[in-house]
Amino acid sequence: MGSVLEDAATGRPLWGVDLATLTGALSGEARFAALRADAQEQAADAETARRSPLTRVRATGLLAKPWWLPVLQGLDPYTETVRALHGVALAPEAVAPFPYDWRLAVAYNGALLARAARTHLTRWRERVAARPEWAAAGARQPRLHFVAHSMGGLVVRAALEQDPELAADTRAVVTVGTPFLGSVKSVLALNLLHAQAKPGRLVRRVQAMAATLPGVHDLLPGYRCLDRGLDIERLTPGDVARLGGDRDLASRSLAEHARHRANGFVLPGHRAVVGEAQPTMQTLDEQRGRAGLAVVAGRQHAFDVEAAGELVRDPATGIPARRDASGDGTVHLPSARTGTEAVTYVYGQHGTLMRHDEVLRQIRRIALERPQGPHLGDGTGDGPGLETPHLGGTFGEPLILTATGLDSPAGATLSVRSATTGRPGHPLTLHRAPNRTDGALSASFTPDAPDLYRVTLDTGRHTPVTQLVLVTPPDA
Incomplete structure (x- = not known):
């Protein structure tokens, strides 16, 4: 949600500018309707981005003011993050923000990022080569350093998977609160109309929008999250459709999760900053709501899986063993880690991590290739x-x-x-x-x-x- 969006034909702001979009009685209705993905946008993939990028909605910049959505909650602007990177870069032009249309598929935006990153790196290398005093001061051949929040980490992964040469030119990837395994909050957002007896105006608009968006479906949890009592299952496209989402978009997203489980792509120089100790929905409990509609409630516990893929169960009852894995309020700890990276834990909420003093300090240290500083958290989930x-x-x-x-x-x-x-x-x-x-x-x-x-x-x-x-x- 962290990029400002506008109507490309009229220049009318659609997202991230005017709080009346969220609170207004009428103006917000048209803007949320315009944010729904049409058939062409739903079908857009990496090949679409390379051949004929979409033009109906345009991303104009990173979020510059606080924003908010039901279930997904608050999101702070990225102003402090950009300022922190400017402070450690050779020159401000070395830092290139990448706004993107977060409504669309991760694979589509990954292809756009790959092209933008290559263009930026080429131009910056030319700039450095033209400044002999920088070379004399010890400046090295420039490489890429990605700093990504939330879905942005998935977009970076897609870009580097699609372009191995770009991955070879990447020195480090810093992900902050990235849901590599997805987040159950995406299901709760799709389920809003079913779950609320009298959904409010904003809730209705958000659900109608979310149900059409590939980007929201790309955040579906790929891990075993649906609590059936004696078994914990992965979501199926049919489950997602029954709970308010789109079957085809869910099928594509869940297939991507399966591919990542099989392939295990490793991000180069990956450092993960992970929020912990925040009450976090980790699994789903399906119920029956009004008029027979399927309703899910988020639960603040997860389930462990053994190396062989079997659930850890209570030896006396055979019931799957539940534990609170903690998280940042949106992404639980196992989802924010890939298992191949260095991890820094902080006590912080998902949407406000990018203005968190400790996160900014770690981003600066990693950019300067300094040793990791002391952690605020320890990965146990104990803390404020x-x-x-x-x-x-x-x-x-x-x-x-x-x-x-x-x-x-x-x-x-x-x-x-x-x-x-x-x-x-x-x-x-x-x-x-x-x-x-x-x-x-x-x-x-x-x-x-x-x-x-x-x-x-x-x-x-x-x-x-x-x-x-x-x-x-x-x-x-």
Whole structure:
């Protein structure tokens, strides 16, 4: 979701510019309708990108202001990331942002990235060759260094798989919160209409859009995630269609997961930055909703699989053994790692990782080829976590905000402020959360206006954990 999109014919902004797209009664309807993928966009693949790139929607830049979607939640801009890379590059022109139409297939965008990266590398090498003083100062033959967040890591993998020569010219790939095995949140986004008794205006628009998008289907979990009680199954295209998605798009995406399991492509110089300790949906429990519609609920536990592919089971009951694998609130830990990379763990939410001080520090260190710094996390999932309403809030109704992983509220503060104006809010008082058995702490916040709010949990010992929450006016 991190690229600004516009209508190529009219220049009308469609995504990432005007918050009224998310909160408006009428204007958002037309924009969400325009974001739905048509038949040509759904069929676009790597060959399409190489021969005849699509032109209906244009990606104009990286996100420059906070954004938000139901279920997928908040996303911070990439301004701080670009600034951090400028600070360690030989010159600002060495850094090339790559906005892309995230609605479309990963393979399509990978082909576009491969071409853009080759063009950029060629031009930069020419620039370096024309500056003999840089060579005298020890500048080496330039190679590529990718820094990618979320789906961006999948796009980088696609680009390097499609172009082995580009992979050979790549020094390092840094992925931050990339769902290599997918995320169950993509299924929850497709299932929105089924799951909500009275879906709100924004929820209806998002589901209608998501059901048409190859990009959303490319985030489907490829691991065993559907809890059948005595067995845990992988999703099938029929499952996805029953839960609100598109059968054909799901078939293509799940086939890609199977191909990656078989091939095991290794990203060159891969370093993964992984968020942990955040309450994260990891598997799905299917139920029956109103009118017989299939409904899935996300569960905060995963299942281990032995080397032979068999589920780890409780020896006494034979029931699959459940455990909380933790994650960044969107991507659980096993999905954010490929098993062949160096990993840095941080306490942070998926959409706000790219402005997280520790993530920025690691990105700079990796770019400078310095040894990895000390980790904030350790991969165990123990640490401060933040949980906010994944469907947002409605003006006039209180939001329940929850802090996890804390022994007590002593020394911890939870605060809310406007993410659009910076208007500060007041610290909230944390109490033991009712109806929770994990010792979580919670606070209630009643917003005074529809807005995008930033929630911050500060323990005084770690980099603060933040998340964004959209509060909309009541539906008419």
